[in-house]
Amino acid sequence: MSKIYVLDTNVLLQDPRSIFSFEDNEVVIPAVVLEEVDSKKRYMDEIGRNARQVSKLIDNMRETGKLHEKIPLENGGVLRIELNHRSFHQLQDIFVEKTNDNRILAVAKNLSLEEEEKENGRPVILVSKDALVRVKADALGLQAEDFLSDRVVEVDHIYTGLIDLYINNDLLDRFYEKGELNVTELTNHPFYPNQFIVMKDSLGGSASAIGVVDSTGKKVKKLIFNHEHIWGIRSRNAQQTMAFELLLRKDIPLVTLIGKAGTGKTLLALAAGLMQTEDLGEYKKLLVARPIVPVGKDLGFLPGEKEEKLRPWMQPIYDNLEYLFNTKKPGELDAILAGMGSIEVEALTYIRGRSIPEQFIIIDEAQNLTKHEVKTILTRVGEKSKIVLMGDPEQIDHPYLDEYNNGLTYVVEKFKEQKIAGHIRLVKGERSGLAQLAADLL
Known part of the structure; x- marks a missing residue:
């Protein structure tokens, strides 16, 4: 009927x-x-x-x-x-x-x-x-x-970027020896390119290994960047190790990171971006941007020039940069950034019409972007650039978005089968014991 x-x-x-x-x-x-x-x-x-x-x-x-x-x-x-x-x-x-x-x-x-x-x-x-x-x-x-047709994915089916597998100890030994395994040796389950696999001993032993599916989806290989300090930062858990793998690989120009507050998304991305821009010279500039969506009531118009107006919105970025540069005095970070000239902190308001080649681009709080906005951003990315989208879909301030129809989730689901993209969900909070407890309880 x-x-x-x-x-x-x-x-x-x-x-x-x-x-x-x-x-x-x-x-x-x-x-x-x-x-x-x-x-x-x-x-x-x-x-x-x-x-x-x-x-x-x-x-x-x-x-x-x-x-x-x-x-x-x-x-x-x-x-x-x-x-x-x-x-x-x-x-x-x-x-x-x-x-x-x-x-x-x-x-x-x-x-x-x-x-x-x-x-x-x-x-x-x-x-x-x-x-x-x-x-x-x-x-x-x-x-x-409710109108659900705009949802990218059903509840509890958001792609996490990793899977746990229990395998024979012989396969684990062969993986450590050769550095790779055929996917068919592990399971008949199909994998996405650049998906991580945590391999554990099926007999309950302590042996385990982390592998990543190659671009063909046929082989599982060892991580390239497994035990490195990146700009003074070292991964504290398996998911952060996987995040660094995606952030440092040149063959993956699109990276998406999802995780609760305090899981290290912004810090890891900034550290990887600074190393590849300042130390290795692989990119000409590090561009950091985030959507201007207030939490609670808007402050209204702010005084000063563009940089002064943007400072309250971009303060979370500056907090992480202060930690990475180990600054102690007021104004010290601004002097460092002015001297370097290769770090640009922008609002997404100004991105339309731009073409951004040879840059390491970080888009923070991407869960507050709509599908149209995220398409606008990704179509600005020029040759030899890398873009990182990150956020927490459970913390959305946009009135018409939710966990399942926002721009970040949209990109994760649409690009999970593409070999140029990688994704990982960060689970464990590393900011502090209090921050992790608050994220879990509240």
Whole structure:
């Protein structure tokens, strides 16, 4: 049986092409949703861009027919703008205020009542990213769903970049001797290029080894950078060792690091970037950037020149640089950076239109990027550059993103089969015992 889906504004602002995600069913957009979209199209951010895209998409559909009637969609469904069924009669005793959310609920409720009176009435489902709207819908006896088509991956299936395998001790000995094994000797399970394998003794012995799948996906080889100090930093756990392997290899120009606060993502990336830029000269510049998304209430406009305005947003980067350069006095780090000239700390606001060749690029807090923004960043990367995207998908400050539809998760899932990309999830916190306990308990 076909269904009627009533879309909330946040669904369209999250994914402008969401109207094509409901197969051969009828998609209804309440008129108040168009008003809300119209109020957002002047924004100069991702929400504004999506609002403008929705407007153009619906405007182009006027050539197919009248919007208040059923317009055929390319996926076999139909779309219409709902101008009627706005009566508040069914809601006035429950939700008194005529807010935009309640107007959308009124449309869905009246459509549902109309369908119930028909002999072959169709179910009406309200689709919203707003949990409270779904709760209200349930209170009214309406079916309500979250919009999940924008999710890159299902819950608990995010790629970790490593796998544990229990193998015979003979294979472990041969791996130590030859430095490699064929994947078919370990298991019939397929592996992704640059995926790490922690091999352990199947009989319970203490012997173990870490290997990485080569670009062909057919062999497991020893790590190249296993016991090195990088700019005074040494890995403290297996995942950090794997991260250094990805960060230091020239044949992997895209690296993604995921981990909770305190797992060392930023410090490891900066150390690897400094060594390859300053010591080895493999890159001309180290570029560090992060999206400007506040935690809590925004501070508003900040005084000073561009560098002074950016300083509060970029302070986490400077904290790590102070640790790496072992600075003690105020202003000492600024003097060092000014003297070196090869380290650039930027906001992602200024990246559009740039081409960035021969640079080691670090994008911090990438979980706050949308799919469109992360595409914009990756398409700026020039020849002989390496880019590192890192963040914690569980700590998102963007209003329309979650753990499963953000730009960082998007890149991890889309590039996991590519030989030019590598990924690892850092698990153990190394900042302090308190930080690790807070990350686990809170």
